[in-house]
Amino acid sequence: MSLEQVAQLTVAGVINGSFYALVGAGFGLILGVTGRFHYAFALVFTLSAYVTSVLETPAGLPMPAAIVGGLLAAIVLGIAIERFVYRPLARASGAVSLLTIFISSLGLTIAGINLITLAWTAFSRSIELVPLRPINVGAISFASVEAVLVAASWLLILALSGLLNFSDLGRSIRAARGNPQLARILGLDPDSIYLSVFALGSFLCGAAGILDGARFAVQPSMGIRPVMFAFVVAFLGGTRNGPIVVGLAGLFVGLVESLSGLFVSPQWSSLVVFSVLFIYLVLHPVDFRALRASILPAASSPRG
Amino acid sequence: MNNVTAARDSATPFRNRSKLCRLAGGLALGLLLAAAPAGAQDASPSGTGGVTGDQIKQVLGLEGKDAKALGTGLHFKLGIVLALTGPGSYYGRIQGNGAKLGVAQIKAAGGPDIELIFKDHKTADAQAGARATRELGIDGVPAILSSFVGDIGAMFPGVAQYKMLTLDGGGGTSDFGQRKPYFWGMRAIEPDDDFIGALKYWKATDPKIKRVSLVYFDQGPANEIVINNFKKALAETGQELASTELTTIGQTDYSATVSRLKASNPDAIFLFGTGVDPGYFMKQLVNAGMKTPVIGAEYISDAAKVAGPAFDNYMFATDWFNPEKPTNAWSKLFLQSYIKEFNLEPEINAANYYEDTFAIWDLIRRVIAKGGNVNSGEELQNALIADPKFQSVYGGSGTQLGTIELDTTTHTATKRPLGVYMSNNGKPKQVASFGIGGADFELTK
Numbered sequence: 001m002s003l004e005q006v007a008q009l010t011v012a013g014v015i016n017g018s019f020y021a022l023v024g025a026g027f028g029l030i031l032g033v034t035g036r037f038h039y040a041f042a043l044v045f046t047l048s049a050y051v052t053s054v055l056e057t058p059a060g061l062p063m064p065a066a067i068v069g070g071l072l073a074a075i076v077l078g079i080a081i082e083r084f085v086y087r088p089l090a091r092a093s094g095a096v097s098l099l100t101i102f103i104s105s106l107g108l109t110i111a112g113i114n115l116i117t118l119a120w121t122a123f124s125r126s127i128e129l130v131p132l133r134p135i136n137v138g139a140i141s142f143a144s145v146e147a148v149l150v151a152a153s154w155l156l157i158l159a160l161s162g163l164l165n166f167s168d169l170g171r172s173i174r175a176a177r178g179n180p181q182l183a184r185i186l187g188l189d190p191d192s193i194y195l196s197v198f199a200l201g202s203f204l205c206g207a208a209g210i211l212d213g214a215r216f217a218v219q220p221s222m223g224i225r226p227v228m229f230a231f232v233v234a235f236l237g238g239t240r241n242g243p244i245v246v247g248l249a250g251l252f253v254g255l256v257e258s259l260s261g262l263f264v265s266p267q268w269s270s271l272v273v274f275s276v277l278f279i280y281l282v283l284h285p286v287d288f289r290a291l292r293a294s295i296l297p298a299a300s301s302p303r304g
Numbered sequence: 305m306n307n308v309t310a311a312r313d314s315a316t317p318f319r320n321r322s323k324l325c326r327l328a329g330g331l332a333l334g335l336l337l338a339a340a341p342a343g344a345q346d347a348s349p350s351g352t353g354g355v356t357g358d359q360i361k362q363v364l365g366l367e368g369k370d371a372k373a374l375g376t377g378l379h380f381k382l383g384i385v386l387a388l389t390g391p392g393s394y395y396g397r398i399q400g401n402g403a404k405l406g407v408a409q410i411k412a413a414g415g416p417d418i419e420l421i422f423k424d425h426k427t428a429d430a431q432a433g434a435r436a437t438r439e440l441g442i443d444g445v446p447a448i449l450s451s452f453v454g455d456i457g458a459m460f461p462g463v464a465q466y467k468m469l470t471l472d473g474g475g476g477t478s479d480f481g482q483r484k485p486y487f488w489g490m491r492a493i494e495p496d497d498d499f500i501g502a503l504k505y506w507k508a509t510d511p512k513i514k515r516v517s518l519v520y521f522d523q524g525p526a527n528e529i530v531i532n533n534f535k536k537a538l539a540e541t542g543q544e545l546a547s548t549e550l551t552t553i554g555q556t557d558y559s560a561t562v563s564r565l566k567a568s569n570p571d572a573i574f575l576f577g578t579g580v581d582p583g584y585f586m587k588q589l590v591n592a593g594m595k596t597p598v599i600g601a602e603y604i605s606d607a608a609k610v611a612g613p614a615f616d617n618y619m620f621a622t623d624w625f626n627p628e629k630p631t632n633a634w635s636k637l638f639l640q641s642y643i644k645e646f647n648l649e650p651e652i653n654a655a656n657y658y659e660d661t662f663a664i665w666d667l668i669r670r671v672i673a674k675g676g677n678v679n680s681g682e683e684l685q686n687a688l689i690a691d692p693k694f695q696s697v698y699g700g701s702g703t704q705l706g707t708i709e710l711d712t713t714t715h716t717a718t719k720r721p722l723g724v725y726m727s728n729n730g731k732p733k734q735v736a737s738f739g740i741g742g743a744d745f746e747l748t749k
Contacts (some may be wrong), residue, residue, distance in 0.1 A: 005567040012559035124580055124610045134593040143591035168363065216556045216584055217610040221391060225556075228639045261560030267522060267550045269560060 004139040009258045017254020019208065019215075021247035023226045024233025025160060026204030028246040030236040032239035034085050035179045037098060040106040041205050041230060042223030043112035044081075048074035048206030049213035049222060050116055053125040063129065067210055071122045074206025075199050081108065082134040087191070109223075117132045129214035149211045154209055157247040160200065164242060169196055177240060229253065232277045261283045307699055342350065343643075344726045357412035363634045363705070364413075364662075364695060371414055375668050378416035380678060382407075382664060383423060383440035383448035383468065384657075385455060390427025391554030392452070392579045394475060394606050399451060401646050403655035406661030409641070415665050421445060428553055430458035430518060441466030446681040447664050449657055451480045456523060460484045460614040467681040468686065471663060473656030480526040482714045486685055489600050489716045490660050490708065491652075492740055495520070495530065495576045495601040497722055499500040499537040500742030501573055502599035505735070507541050508747055510572075513597070515546035517570035518563065519585065522578055530576065540742075542601045546570035551585075554577060566594060571662055575600040582618065583610030590614035599724065602699075604651060608730050618727040619735075623720045625655035628731060634701035648675025655697050659708075663694040723748075 023045070030038045052070030055061045056167055061069065085108060086101050093100040133144050164170035175183040176193045184190060212222060233253055237246030260272040322734070366374065384403055386396035407418045421443070423436030433455025440448060441462055441560065451474030454460055463470045464485040472481065476489030479496065504684050506513040518534050520527070531548055538545055548566035549561050565573065573589075573596050575582055582600045587610065589598065600620040608615045627649040630636045638658055643649040650658075668678045670687040677683055692710040699706030699721040709719040717740060724736035738745040 004568060005563055008563040008566060012563060016557065016559065030625060117393075120399060124394075124583070124606050126609065126612060130589075132591060132614075134591050136593050141591075141593035143588075146591075216587070217580070219391075219580070220393075221554075222556075258560055261564060265550045266558075266560035266564070267552055 006259075006262065007138075007140050008077055009261055011140050013255035014024070014251065015142060015150055015254070016258060017251035018150040019212065019226075019250075020151040020229045020233050020253050021157060021250030022204055022208045022211075023230035024079075024250040024253075025092045025157050025243040026029060026201040026208065027227070027230035028234035028237055028241075029160070029173075029204075030214060030240055030245065031199040031234050032241075034086075034194045036082070037096065037102040037105065038081075038086075038091075038198075038201070039102060040081055040108045040112065041201075042227040043109045044074050044077050044202050044205045045212070045223035045226055046113060046116060046218075046220065047077055047211035048207070049127065049209040049218045050120055050125070052210045053127050053213060053218045054120065056127060057125070061103055066127075070210050071203055071206045074202045074209065074294065078198040078202025078205070079195055081105075082194055087194070111208055113223075122220055125213075125218040127214040127218060129210070143215070145211075145214050149215055152211060153209065153248070154268045156204055157243050160204065160243045163200075171217060173197055183187030229273070232273060235277060236280055319715070331679045345397050351645045352408045353643075355409055355637055355641040357409075357414055359637060360409050360413035363637055364412065366637035369669075373669060373672060374414040375665070375672055375678070376414045378668070378678060379665075380416045380418045380443045380447075380668060381421055382418050382450075382661070383421045383436075383443075383445040384594045385425055385433060385436045385440075385448060385450045385459065386474075387427040387451060388422065388424035390429070391581075392427035394579055394604065395451060396413075396424070397650075398604075398651065398653040399449075399474060399657040401642070401648075402650065403449060403661045405638075405645055406640055406658045406665075407679070409695070410661065412663045416668060418661070418664070425452065425455040428452050428456050430456060433458040434462060435464030435470075437466070441468060444679070447471075447667075449473065449660050450487075451475065451662075453481045453494075454487055455558060456483070457481065460487055463487055466515070467685075469664075469667070469681045469684040470658045474653065477714070477716045478523075478526065479529040480523070482504075484715065486681060487715060488688070488710060490663070490710075491656060491717060492722055493620070493716050493718045495538070495574075496533045497623070497720075497740055497742070498576075498599075498601045498613065498621045499534050499574060500540065500620075501722055501724055501736070501738045503537055503541040503543055503744065504595070504738065504742055505599065505619075505621065505747075506572055507543070508736070508745070510597070512747055513571040514543055515569075515571045516543050517546040517549065517565055517568055517571060517573045519549045519551060519565070519575045519577065521555075521581065522550055525710040534574070537742075539595045548574035551577065552671075553581065555581060556584045558585050559592075561585070562592045562594065563598070564590050565589070566592070570596060572597045572599070574598075579604065580601065580607045580610050581617065583607030586611040586618050587614045590617060590664055593685055601728065602652070603725065604653070605649070605730065606701075615727045615741045616729060618726070619724060620732075621722065621724045621736075623652070623698065623722045625650065625652045626723075626725075626730070626732065626734065627651065629734075631698065632705050633703045634695065634705050635697040635700075638697050642746035657705060662706075666694055 027041050048070040051073040052066045055066035055069040089100050089232055090097040130144050130148055134141050172188050172193055233250040237249030257269045257273050260269050386399050387393055388396040425433040437459040448468050449469040450459055450470050450472045453475035470487045471490045473490040475494050476491040478494050481487055520530050529585050575598055598618055602621045602622050630639045667684045667687045671678045689712050692712050694708050696706035696708045708717055711718045722738050723734045725732040725734050734748050736747045
């Protein structure tokens with residue numbers, strides 16, 4: 001084990017960790033506020049990358065316009081899923097809505113990915129976010145797109161944190177997350193808050209999808225692995241904590257995953273990450289009752 | 305203004321806004337779907353790509369054969385177990401195209417009506433492969449075209465139990481599929497034959513290359529065999545092993561692998577990756593500033609698309625079908641009909657499943673000639689063992705078709721042209737040729 005190798009793996013960990021931070025912040029926001037286990041996050045992630053790629057290459061739009069298109073697609077899909085799938089299910093299934101929403105989300109993802117494959121085939125596509133070139137700092141190297149990914153991820157996390165802390169919408173979201181019943185009594189509308197949360201979470205998810213597509217490639221199953229990591233990061237960071245804490249949990253996961261390569265084959269890095277989650281959950285069990293409590297009032301309220 | 309009127313009036317802008325939203329949504333959807341690559345869609349399975357039955361009969365030397373000898377009017381069930389979903393779905397799609405074209409052309413040439421029964425092994429999912437085999441066995445299917453070496457071995461017991469002749473043109477027999485009852489590899493031994501060709505190429509072109517790393521994807525119990533055979537190939541060429549790196553099928557992030565490769569600092573890397581995986585690997589290797597020469601075990605255009613310019617440094621050694629240089633009359637016919645039918649250039653995966661479908665027809669004709677039962681996998685295999693040779697779109701020249709020959713003990717190919725190729729910006733260029741086991745290695749002049 002050389003110092004150079006440790007440094008290179010640390011940089012790789014920061015890059016991956018920043019990405020996990022971004023998807024974790026989006027996923028954690030939705031899970032923490034609405035209590036929806038939004039597995040279709042994977043579909044939103046994939047769709048935004050596809051739309052950006054399609055708008056960029058065959059449609060010939062400039063990159064900024066293609067990115068806006070991809071982000072809009074993510075937001076629209078996220079809102080539509082909440083409005084037309086999760087909300088009616090939550091109303092109908094009451095106490096078991098956590099499970100029904102998760103299952104419907106799974107089905108939606110499978111169907112959506114197949115529709116994407118039907119529309120744009122299973123062939124890989126690319127996104128040319130920035131010209132790809134290696135950046136060398138001493139013996140350490142990384143790609144230009146990875147530098148963009150790190151910067152964009154943390155800017156978006158900081159922006160989300162700012163929005164949650166300093167805007168009226170953010171205060172409403174935090175109120176709904178902290179004490180949904182009291183928020184309702186105070187006249188806050190959970191339906192519109194949930195839609196806003198889905199819009200924000202989907203925006204972050206869409207941005208992550210575009211960055212991932214630029215770093216690797218755009219292909220139908222690209223969202224599955226990130227959603228697993230988003231889940232790990234959201235739980236490690238705490239579903240009721242702010243995006244910066246969740247982001248730091250993402251960074252931690254990235255570093256653990258990468259630095260485990262010093263001791264075990266990279267093939268086993270996921271095992272290391274999920275072992276960390278397992279140990280964490282054993283030591284800090286998730287309060288599913290609290291999660292359920294945040295859903296039940298929404299399900300029983302006249303409007304949703 | 306009463307309450308109802310007020311409500312209606314206040315709702316009107318929202319209705320208009322809703323209409324506008326729907327219109328904008330429709331336009332956006334239309335724009336996106338219009339940009340869908342329609343040319344890459346599969347064509348109708350009945351399409352022959354503009355080739356007539358007479359052309360097929362002429363090129364295969366079947367003119368003058370009567371309808372009975374050709375199997376006209378027979379219905380034949382052919383199972384085809386592919387990666388239709390999962391990270392290897394690219395393969396399933398292209399392999400399926402090759403088989404569908406073969407079926408259509410066989411029928412046009414007066415051959416049997418072959419019913420392709422597609423099954424999905426979900427990209428090396430052993431349970432899916434085993435289930436597919438059982439279903440085909442229960443359905444009384446006499447023959448199968450498989451992939452991923454009988455879905456990484458999970459199909460072997462079912463294939464033997466139901467006596468279904470199985471040809472694998474995706475991975476051949478590899479190491480672990482040799483000598484398995486009813487299972488035959490229809491290409492070079494992957495990756496052993498590629499190892500020796502790549503190492504000989506480096507030895508001939510850059511004698512300074514001594515330490516070679518092996519990056520290979522996880523095949524479970526077969527991993528040890530792969531490493532041992534790589535070591536044997538290194539011993540044969542006088543090179544040594546720098547390191548081994550295990551990856552998984554469908555892996556996209558190679559940052560840790562690249563970092564470990566940097567630490568072991570090999571003179572060259574052999575990459576036994578599959579599908580689009582080499583594209584992801586090369587993209588990250590090159591972007592990490594590593595200029596170490598890489599030879600892989602395969603090339604597909606989708607991997608080149610993933611890697612972009614990073615794939616220019618990629619070479620590969622395998623029994624590849626070169627659409628730039630079809631070698632014989634049948635290869636040319638296949639090439640032109642495939643392009644016409646699917647609006648894509650064919651590559652190894654299409655070519656292998658195309659010619660394997662014809663190999664099945666060849667066996668059907670042999671069984672008919674002997675007055676046997678074409679729906680018996682046992683009789684089909686006996687016909688294969690009696691003469692383990694088939695016409696091929698690989699090799700040969702002019703009207704002299706290529707041939708693939710099989711070893712009746714190991715069930716692997718004993719004759720198959722292989723080559724070393726440079727990626728060459730999406731138009732691979734051959735730089736060396738060799739045969740099974742690295743025989744007759746020669747740099748291309």
